[in-house]
Amino acid sequence: IKPNVYSWRGIRVSTLDLVSRQITNDGNVFGFDQSTYDTHASKNTEWALISYLTQSKYGKYGNPLYTGENKEVYRNNYSGYLTGCSSGNVIAESSENCIYQYDNTTSYGEGQGYIGAGASSTGNITGIYDINGGAWEYTMGVLEKRSGNTQGANSGYPGLLADGETFTSDREWPNDKYYNVYTSINPSTACNGVSCKGFSLNEVTGWYSDWTDMLVITFPWMVRGGSHYDGIGTGVFAYGTGNGAVNLNISFRQVLVPNN
Numbered sequence: 001i002k003p004n005v006y007s008w009r010g011i012r013v014s015t016l017d018l019v020s021r022q023i024t025n026d027g028n029v030f031g032f033d034q035s036t037y038d039t040h041a042s043k044n045t046e047w048a049l050i051s052y053l054t055q056s057k058y059g060k061y062g063n064p065l066y067t068g069e070n071k072e073v074y075r076n077n078y079s080g081y082l083t084g085c086s087s088g089n090v091i092a093e094s095s096e097n098c099i100y101q102y103d104n105t106t107s108y109g110e111g112q113g114y115i116g117a118g119a120s121s122t123g124n125i126t127g128i129y130d131i132n133g134g135a136w137e138y139t140m141g142v143l144e145k146r147s148g149n150t151q152g153a154n155s156g157y158p159g160l161l162a163d164g165e166t167f168t169s170d171r172e173w174p175n176d177k178y179y180n181v182y183t184s185i186n187p188s189t190a191c192n193g194v195s196c197k198g199f200s201l202n203e204v205t206g207w208y209s210d211w212t213d214m215l216v217i218t219f220p221w222m223v224r225g226g227s228h229y230d231g232i233g234t235g236v237f238a239y240g241t242g243n244g245a246v247n248l249n250i251s252f253r254q255v256l257v258p259n260n
Helices: 013-022 046-053
Strands: 037-041 136-143 146-150 178-181 221-224 239-242 250-254 254-258
Touching: 013 037, 013 136, 037 136, 046 136, 046 221, 136 239
Parallel strands: 136 178, 136 250
Antiparallel strands: 037 254, 136 221, 221 239
């Protein structure tokens, strides 16, 4: 949400979902009125909207300051998980330093654009950051509404585990509008027997060489974006898997929308 802070990692899916939706509770310090705003953890379809934006005329791809490989969102390659950092390019390996801050609008020309703000979805400081590198991010996308992998490694929601056992919990699943359910481990049939068009999955496979790893029963939760250490495989079209449990390399993203 904010630049120059350490991303919140090590939080299981059911907790990050609850925290995200509590921001509009009465008396919250953020000033969001529940009757006006809806806050929740990002669904995979909402992440997809961000990824498509980057490739549109309104995103970094359409920004004339960038040409060639520089049209890809620059990577946050800082191993310290500080938000808003930029490597100034798309090929840098993990670094122990935050090379450029989010508001660095120095331009080296030759289609490289802003070396700091080039890490946003639009290539300027008003875009969305940390969608390439930094930390993986849990999204509210799950295979067959499964809880997770084992009794000790799961989302906290009740449901099936990989070994066929059931995890029981007093934590209830949210309203189904807050998560996407996939019905197959094959992205070509994952949406009730058909391809998941509009989910930024198989239709973007291979774009920018981003990592693609579809959900399986041992890791039924969708993660996006990649980590600072994943090299060329990171990116806005990268998707992978998690078991829903606490993981110090996985963060999450909140969404704020008008409450219709």
